[in-house]
Amino acid sequence: MKSETGDAHTTRTASTSQVPAELRSAFAAHFGAPDPTLFVRSPGRINLIGEHIDYNNLSVLPMAIGRHVRLVVRPRADARVRIASLSPGFGAREFALGPEIPPYPVGDWGNYVKAAAQALARSHEGLHGFDAVLDATLPVAAGLSSSSALVIGVSLALLSANDRTWEPVALAEQMAQAERYTGTQGGGMDQAICAGAVEGTASRVDFAPLRITPVPVPTDWRFVVAHSLSRAEKSGAAQTTYNRRTVECREAVERVAGHLAARRSASYRELLAEHDVGELVRIGERVLDGDLLKRFRHVVTEADRVRRAEAALRAADLPTFGTLLSASHASLRDDYEVSSAALDELVGIAEAAGAAGARLTGAGMGGCIIAVAQAASVERVLDRLRTDFYVPRSAPGPLGDHLFLAEPAGGARVIPT
Numbered sequence: 001m002k003s004e005t006g007d008a009h010t011t012r013t014a015s016t017s018q019v020p021a022e023l024r025s026a027f028a029a030h031f032g033a034p035d036p037t038l039f040v041r042s043p044g045r046i047n048l049i050g051e052h053i054d055y056n057n058l059s060v061l062p063m064a065i066g067r068h069v070r071l072v073v074r075p076r077a078d079a080r081v082r083i084a085s086l087s088p089g090f091g092a093r094e095f096a097l098g099p100e101i102p103p104y105p106v107g108d109w110g111n112y113v114k115a116a117a118q119a120l121a122r123s124h125e126g127l128h129g130f131d132a133v134l135d136a137t138l139p140v141a142a143g144l145s146s147s148s149a150l151v152i153g154v155s156l157a158l159l160s161a162n163d164r165t166w167e168p169v170a171l172a173e174q175m176a177q178a179e180r181y182t183g184t185q186g187g188g189m190d191q192a193i194c195a196g197a198v199e200g201t202a203s204r205v206d207f208a209p210l211r212i213t214p215v216p217v218p219t220d221w222r223f224v225v226a227h228s229l230s231r232a233e234k235s236g237a238a239q240t241t242y243n244r245r246t247v248e249c250r251e252a253v254e255r256v257a258g259h260l261a262a263r264r265s266a267s268y269r270e271l272l273a274e275h276d277v278g279e280l281v282r283i284g285e286r287v288l289d290g291d292l293l294k295r296f297r298h299v300v301t302e303a304d305r306v307r308r309a310e311a312a313l314r315a316a317d318l319p320t321f322g323t324l325l326s327a328s329h330a331s332l333r334d335d336y337e338v339s340s341a342a343l344d345e346l347v348g349i350a351e352a353a354g355a356a357g358a359r360l361t362g363a364g365m366g367g368c369i370i371a372v373a374q375a376a377s378v379e380r381v382l383d384r385l386r387t388d389f390y391v392p393r394s395a396p397g398p399l400g401d402h403l404f405l406a407e408p409a410g411g412a413r414v415i416p417t
Contacts, residue, residue, distance in 0.1 A: 018039065018415065019036075019039045019072060019415075019417055020070065020135070022086065022135070023071075023072045023086070023133055023134075023135060024036070024072065026084065026086055026133045027072050027074070027133045030082075030084045030092070030131075031074065031082070031131045034074065035074070036072035036073050036074040036131075036132070037073070037074055037075065037416065037417055038072070038073040038074075038075075038157060038160050038161065038415070038417060039070070039071070039072055039073075039414070039415040039416075039417050040070065040071040040072075040073060040153045040156050040157050040160070040412070040413070040415075041068045041069075041070050041153075041412065041413050041415070042068055042069045042070075042071075042149040042152045042153030042156070042194055042412040043065060043066070043067065043149060043193075043194055043197065043409050043410070043411065043412065044064070044065050044067050044138035044144040044145050044146055044149050044194075045062045045063060045064050045144065045145045045149075045190060045193045045194060045197075046062065046063055046144065046223060046225060046361045046368075046370050046406055047060060047061070047062040047063075047189065047361050048061045048062060048063055048202055048223075048309065048325070048361075048370070048372075049061050049302075049305055049306055049309045049324060049325060049328050049359070050062070050189070050302060050303075050306040051302060051328060051332055051336075051359075051360070051361070051364070052245060052249075052298070052299070052302070052336055052338070052364075053187075053268075053299050053302050053303055053306075054186075054187030054188060054189040054205070054207065055186055055187035055249075056187075056249055056253075056268045056269075056299055057187075057207040057208045057267070057268065057269055058207070058268055058269060058272075058299070058302075058303045058306070059205065059206045059207070059303070059306050059307070060189045060204070060205050060306060061202055061204055061205075061215070061306050061309055061310055061313070062189055062190075062192075062193040062202065062203060062205060063193070063201075063202040063203070063217065063223070063406070063408050064193050064194065064197030064203075064408065064409045064410065064411060065138070065144070065225075065407065065408070065409050066406070066407050066409040067136075067137045067138035067144070067404075067406075068136065068137050068138065068149065069134060069135075069136045069138070069146060069149040069150050069153045070135055070136070070137070070153075071083075071132045071133065071153050071154070071157050072133055072134075072417070073131070073132045073157045073160070073161060074130060074131045074132070075128060075129075075130050075161035075162070076128055076129045076130055076131060076161075077128060078128065078129060079096050079097040079098070079127065079128060079129050080094065080095075080096055080097075080129040081093075081094065081095055081096075081113065081117055081129040081130060081132075081158075082094045082129070082132070083110075083113055083130075083131075083132045083133070083134065083154075084132070084133045084134075085109070085133070085134050085135065086134070086135040087135065087136060087140065090109050093109075093110035095110075095114060096129075097117055097121045097127050097128075097129050098121055099118065099121050100118070101114045101117060101118040101121070103182075106182075106183055106239070109150075111182045111183075112150045112154070112179070112182060113150070113154050114181065115151055115175075115178045115179050115180075115181035115182055116151045116152075116155040116158065116175060116178055117154065117158060118178065118181060119174055119175065119177070119178035119181075120155060120158050120159065120174075123174065124159075124162070124164055127158060127162050127164075128161060128162055129158075129161075130158065130161040132157060134150070136149075139227060139368075139401060139402075140231075141231035141366070142227055142231070142362070143360070143361050143362020143363060143364070143366070143367025143368045144225070144361075144362060144367070144368060145190040145194065145362070147179070147182070147190075148175070148179060148190035148191050148194055149190075149194050149412075151175050151178065151179050151191065152171070152172075152175055152191060152194040152195050152412050153412060155171060155174075155175055155178075156171075156412055156414050157414075160414045168195040168411060169192070169195075169196060169210050169211070169212060171195050172188060172191040172192040172194070172195040172196060172210060172212075173191075173210050175195070176188030176190075176191045176192070179191065183239055183243075184239055184242060185242070185246050186242070186363075187207070188210060189205050192205045192212055193212075193411070194411060194412055195411050195412055196212040196411050197212075197409060197410050197411040198214040198410060198411070199410035200217060200408050201214035201215055201216050201217060201408055202214075202215045202217055202313065202408060204306075204310055208269075215313050215314060216313075216314070217408045218313075218316040220374060220375045221316075221318060221373075221374070222372070222373050222374070222375050222378040222405055223370055223371070223372055223405065223406045224350065224355070224358075224370065224371040224372075224373065224378065224381055224382060224385070224403070224404075224405060224406075225368050225369075225370055225403070225404055225405070226346045226350065226368060226369050226370075226371070226385050226389070226402065227367070227403070228340060228342035228343050228366055228367060228368065228369070229342065229393060229395060229402065230340060230342055230366035230367070231366050231367070241338075241365065242363055245295065245336070245338075248291055248292055249268075249295050249296070249299055250266075251292060252284070252288055252292040252293070252295050252296035252299075253266045253267070253268050253271070253296065253299075254266040255287055255288060255292065256271065256280075256283055256287050256288070256296065257271065259287045260283070268303065271300070272300060272304075277301055277303075277304040280300045281297055281300065281301070284297055284300070291337075294334070294335040294336070294337070295335065295336065297331075297335050298331045298332070298335035298336040301327075301331055301335075302328060302331060305324045305327060305328055308320070308324055309321055309324045309325075312324065318356045318372065318374060319356055321356065321357065321372060322355065322356025322357025322358075323356075323357055324357065325356075325357030325358060325359045325370070325371075325372060326347070326351065326357040326358060326359060328359045329343075329344075329347050329358065329359030329360055329369075332359065332360055332364060333360075336364070338360070338363065338364030338365050339360055339364055339365075340364070340365060340366060342366075343360045343364070343366075343367075345389065346358070346369045346385065347359060347360070347369050347371075349384055349385055349388045349389055350369065350371035350373075350384070350385060351371075352384070353380050353381040353385070354373060354377045354380050354381055355371035355372060355373045355377075355381050356373055356374070357371070357372055358370065358371035358372070370406070378405070382403065382405075385403055386399060386403060390402060390403060
């Protein structure tokens with residue numbers, strides 16, 4: 001159960017305290033003896049900047065966080081997969097491994113399990129299944145990539161249960177394609193950061209080919225995550241909207257490339273390499289209108305913001321970094337049209353409380369914002385978000401489920417128990 005890069009993605013045998021007691025108890029209740037032999041932790045992520053451009057093969061800057069999808073796993077001798085969840089409303093699922101696994105209805109959480117299983121069954125012959133119980137310490141449908149964390153977690157559980165090796169970048173690429181089984185035509189950022197993150201860093205993720213470059217995070221920066229109390233359902237009702245955005249982006253760049261008669265292809269990356277952002281925006285304004293202009297303008301300006309944000313992160317230049325986050329939110333609100341009134345309100349509260357910048361993170365239309373602040377001022381930001389947003393709404397459950405600090409974490413791990 002080692003990765004092909006050595007022991008980077010496995011650790012020594014877990015102590016009893018590392019495996020959550022509620023998972024051990026739930027496993028015994030669902031599946032009986034013997035005990036599970038593997039513990040998998042797969043992190044969520046915040047995307048610091050670079051939203052809705054990964055599926056246009058443009059670089060992004062995400063960060064894995066210390067909240068996870070967690071599974072306890074016992075290998076089976078046959079090809080069945082049985083998996084139960086501790087989350088309310090997520091019933092147990094069971095199916096047979098194979099290269100063609102019929103999906104559950106659209107929006108069913110089990111499709112993320114099947115997505116990983118079908119992809120690996122196609123690339124690895126003779127796989128055995130497993131029994132597993134999972135829970136999550138990150139909120140579901142919050143824009144923090146709980147779905148991709150589940151896909152990566154299941155893939156590592158299945159590979160480890162069969163003593164198969166893996167390499168993080170290759171697995172991330174495979175699982176990015178695999179997740180399209182669920183019906184959402186996304187990019188590969190979430191799988192890459194989940195599989196390949198390095199603790200204490202964010203990552204610049206490049207595409208075609210996939211590359212993951214760690215970028216150290218200054219130790220006195222703090223990242224606040226605040227949930228809008230509205231779910232971001234990539235696989236639910238919003239799926240049509242997200243998929244339409246990918247089509248609009250493609251049509252926009254094809255029209256611009258067609259206008260530039262000498263162009264041989266319709267690639268955002270090549271256009272950005274040959275024209276500065278201001279020039280591309282002006283060309284777009286001549287060639288496009290309406291939604292296509294908005295989508296094109298967001299993509300090219302967001303790509304530029306990623307480049308500048310990485311430089312600011314490396315230089316520990318918080319004011320510049322924060323300004324770029326706020327500009328990203330404005331673009332997502334006005335040009336990409338995936339914000340919401342609650343997300344806009346959270347951003348405004350955080351900025352007024354002293355955050356250097358804030359923006360929605362993830363696909364949008366619900367989910368979370370992130371705000372960045374100095375360590376010395378972050379408590380003021382947290383307090384204002386609590387009093388101005390969550391208290392008036394009588395937010396359900398513990399406040400820590402909705403509002404918390406995110407620290408840069410490492411990628412997914414498998415721990416023999």
